[in-house]
Amino acid sequence: MVGGAVRDALLGLPVNDHDWVVVGATPERMAEAGYLPVGKDFPVFLHPKTKEEYALARTERKSAPGYRGFTVHAEPGVTLEEDLARRDLTINAIAQDGKGRLIDPYNGQQDLKQRVLRHVTDAFREDPVRILRVARFAARFADFSIAPETKKLMREMVAAGEVDALVAERVWQELARGLMEATPSRMFEVLRECGALEKLLPEVARLWGVPQRADYHPEVDTGVHLMMVLDMSARLAAPLAARFACLTHDLGKGTTPADVLPRHIGHEERSARLLKDVCKRLRVPTDCRELAGVVAREHGNIHRSGEFNAAAVVRLLERCDAFRKPQRFGEVVLACECDARGRLGMQEKDYPQGRRLAGALAAAQAVATDLIAAQEQLAGAAGPKIGEIIQQARIAAVAAALDQQG
Numbered sequence: 001m002v003g004g005a006v007r008d009a010l011l012g013l014p015v016n017d018h019d020w021v022v023v024g025a026t027p028e029r030m031a032e033a034g035y036l037p038v039g040k041d042f043p044v045f046l047h048p049k050t051k052e053e054y055a056l057a058r059t060e061r062k063s064a065p066g067y068r069g070f071t072v073h074a075e076p077g078v079t080l081e082e083d084l085a086r087r088d089l090t091i092n093a094i095a096q097d098g099k100g101r102l103i104d105p106y107n108g109q110q111d112l113k114q115r116v117l118r119h120v121t122d123a124f125r126e127d128p129v130r131i132l133r134v135a136r137f138a139a140r141f142a143d144f145s146i147a148p149e150t151k152k153l154m155r156e157m158v159a160a161g162e163v164d165a166l167v168a169e170r171v172w173q174e175l176a177r178g179l180m181e182a183t184p185s186r187m188f189e190v191l192r193e194c195g196a197l198e199k200l201l202p203e204v205a206r207l208w209g210v211p212q213r214a215d216y217h218p219e220v221d222t223g224v225h226l227m228m229v230l231d232m233s234a235r236l237a238a239p240l241a242a243r244f245a246c247l248t249h250d251l252g253k254g255t256t257p258a259d260v261l262p263r264h265i266g267h268e269e270r271s272a273r274l275l276k277d278v279c280k281r282l283r284v285p286t287d288c289r290e291l292a293g294v295v296a297r298e299h300g301n302i303h304r305s306g307e308f309n310a311a312a313v314v315r316l317l318e319r320c321d322a323f324r325k326p327q328r329f330g331e332v333v334l335a336c337e338c339d340a341r342g343r344l345g346m347q348e349k350d351y352p353q354g355r356r357l358a359g360a361l362a363a364a365q366a367v368a369t370d371l372i373a374a375q376e377q378l379a380g381a382a383g384p385k386i387g388e389i390i391q392q393a394r395i396a397a398v399a400a401a402l403d404q405q406g
Contacts (some may be wrong), residue, residue, distance in 0.1 A: 139181035185227035229342030310399035363401035
C-alpha cells in the first residue's frame with residue numbers, strides 16, 4: 001500500500017481509497033490473475049473484487065516538456081524504492097507491506113511529525129503539475145510548512161517555463177481540488193509565492209496591492225480580501241461552483257484606473273468580461289462558469305438588495321435566472337455572503353440579504369403562472385402582455401412577503 005492511504009492513516013485521518021504497488025510482476029501475470037487493465041500511459045490494474053488500483057512498480061524519465069513528457073519503465077526488476085523515488089513529496093512516498101511494516105526510504109514519517117512538505121528527489125522538477133499539488137496539499141494541511149529547498153525548486157521550475165507547458169484540463173483539475181480543501185487561500189498564496197499564479201491566473205495575481213475603500217473593506221488590500229473570501233467559502237461549506245465564483249468575483253478591481261482608486265466603479269462588468277477569458281483558457285465546466293458570471297455581475301446588487309423595493313427585487317431575481325434555477329440562485333447568494341463576511345472584523349456578521357431574497361423568491365414562485373397564462377390567453381392576450389401580467393403578480397407577491405418580513 002502506498003501514497004495517500006498510508007499518509008492519512010499515520011495522521012489519524014479517515015482512509016477511503018487504497019493504492020497499491022506491485023513489485024516483480026508483468027502485465028501478463030496481472031491479467032492471468034484476473035486484474036483488469038485500465039492504465040493508458042503506464043500499467044495500472046483494478047482488483048477483480050475490490051476494484052482498488054494496483055500499479056506495477058515503475059520509473060519515469062523526462063523526455064519532453066510538460067507533465068506528459070515522460071518515458072515510463074515498468075519491468076519486474078524495478079524496486080519499490082525506485083518507484084517511491086519518483087513520487088512528489090516525502091509524505092506520499094511511504095509504503096506499507098501486507099504485515100503492516102512501513103517502508104520509508106525518504107524519511108516521510110519524520111516530515112509528517114515535523115509538519116513539512118518536502119520533495120523526494122530532484123526528479124520533482126520534471127513534472128510541473130507537482131507545483132500545483134504542493135499548493136493543494138498546503139491548502140489541505142494548513143499546519144504544514146513547505147521546505148525551503150522545495151520552495152526554491154518550485155521557483156526555479158516556474159522561471160524555466162515548466163508551468164507554461166501545463167494543459168488547461170490538468171490545471172483546472174488541481175485548482176478545483178484545491179478550492180475544495182479546508183484552507184483554499186493557502187493554495188493561491190503558495191502559487192503566488194513561487195510565481196506560478198502570475199502565469200496561470202494573472203487576473204487573480206494582480207489583485208494584491210490594489211486598495212479598496214477602508215469603510216467597506218477594513219483589510220484594504222483586494223488580494224487579502226480575496227483570500228479571506230475563499231476561506232469563508234470553506235467555512236460555510238460552499239460547493240465548488242460557489243467557491244470558484246468567490247475566486248473570480250472581483251477580477252475587475254485589478255483593472256481599475258489608478259486615478260479612481262480606492263473606488264472601483266463598474267468593476268462588476270469588468271469582472272464578468274475577464275471571467276470569460278479565464279473560463280475559456282482553463283476550460284472551466286459550464287456550471288462553474290455560469291454561476292461565477294452571475295456573481296461577478298450581480299454581487300453588488302445582492303449586497304444592496306436590502307434597500308430594494310419589490311419591483312427591483314423581482315428584476316434582480318429575473319437577471320439571476322432564479323425562477324428557472326432556484327438552487328443555483330441559492331449558491332449565488334451563498335457566494336455573496338462569503339464576499340460580505342470575508343472582510344476584516346466582519347467574519348461573524350449576519351447576512352440578512354440572504355433570508356430576504358430567499359423569502360422573496362419563495363413568494364414569487366408561489367404565483368400560479370400557468371393559471372395566469374391560461375386565463376390571459378383565453379382573454380386574447382399575447383405573449384409579451386402575459387409576461388408583464390405575470391411579472392406584476394410576482395411583484396405583488398414579493399411586496400406582501402417583504403411587508404411580512406418587516
